[in-house]
Amino acid sequence: MTTLNIPLLFQKRHILPTGRMPLYLSTITHSTTLKAILLSKIGIGICMFSNKSSQRRLYHIGTRVTIEDFNHEPSNHLITLHVYGQDPFKIATIEQDNNDIIWGKCQQLPRWPQQEITIEQQLLSTRLQLMFHKHPDLHKLHHQQEFDNLSWLCQRWLEILPVPTQEKQTLLNRPDCLHACDYLMSMIKTHH
Template identity: 30%
Template sequence: MQLAIFPLRINILPDGVLPLCIFEPRYVRMIAESSRRGMGLCLLGKALDGGFSLLLTVGTRIEIIDFDQLTNGLLTVTMKGVERFRIHSMEVEPDGLLCAEVQVLPEWQHAPLQPEQHILAEKLGQLFHEHPNYAAYYPTPHWADACWVVQRWLEVLPLEAEEKFNLMVSNDYHDALHFLLQAVQEEDAAVRQH
C-alpha cells in the first residue's frame, strides 16, 4: 500500500481523533488527493545536528472525518486513526511531500481492563474532564477497553517520540499497558505522599 506521509511531533493511533490546521501547499495537496492514495501520520524523532529530525518508521493510516476552508486560506481538518503501518521505502515528491510504501501491522486486540488496571481509565477520564474540547472528539469513550484506553494515553502522554515509538511498534498493547500502569501508579503514590 502506498501512502502520502504527514510527519508530525504528535501522534495518533487507531480510533484516535486529531484536529489540525493545514497551510503548507504540499499538505493541502495531500488532503486533496487523500481519497485516491491515502495518508499516514508518522512521528518525527529528536532533532539531529543541523536541525533535521528523523522520521520514525511506524505510523498510523488516517482518514479525514471533517474539514473546513477558512477565509484566511487555512484548511482545518479532523483526522481519525485507522490502522498502524511500517514504512518499507520512501520517496520525496518534487514539492517535498513524502510518499511511502507501507505494510499494515497487526491490529491490537481489544480486551477488557482488569480490575487493577481501572486506574488508567479513571485518570484518563479525569484528563477528559479537565479538557472538554479534547473529550468532545470522543462522544462514546470506551473506558472498559484496555486497547482503547492505552491508545488514548499514548496520544496524550508527554513522552519523547522514540519512547512512544518503542511502545507503538509492539504487536500488542501489553508493554504499553504495563508502562502506563506503572507511571500512573507512581504518580498516584507521589501525590498521596504530599
C-alpha cells in the first residue's frame, strides 16, 4: 500500500472517489494552507470532523482530491476550489507545521470495485437521477454519470444524504459497496 504525506482539510461534508465538490476557503484565515494546497502535486486530503459540542472529533478515513479549477473573489476574500475525488485513505499520523498547515501521513486504501446493479438496486439509480434532475447544480458536478455502477451510486448517495459521520466511516471502511447499498436501500425505502 502506498503511503502519502499530504496537506489535510477537515470538512463537515465529505467527497468520495470520482465525486466532485466545491470547497470555499478564506484567503485571510487559510492563506498558508491555500499555498500548500496549490503547490501540492499529488493533491490534498479531505476528511470529516464532528463539531458536536459533546464529542468533537476528527475522522481518519478521507479522500485524496485534486483541484480541477479555482476561482478567487477578492471582494469577499474567498477562493472556491473545485475538487475531484481520487483515492480513499486512512490517516496514520497527523502533525501541524509552523505555518499551521495540517499534514497527514496516510495509507492509501483500495477503491470499491465497480459492480453492476440488480433490479432491486435500481431504486438507488432511479432516485439519484430524480435528485440530479431536481438539483441542476448537483447534476452539473458529475460529468461522467455511472447510474448502472452500484459503487458509484452508493458513493454519490453517501456524499449527499445526512448519514451520521461515524456510520459513514464504518461503511467506507468496508472492501466493497454492498454494506453501504443495504444501508442506503433501507434508508431510502423508509424515508420515501
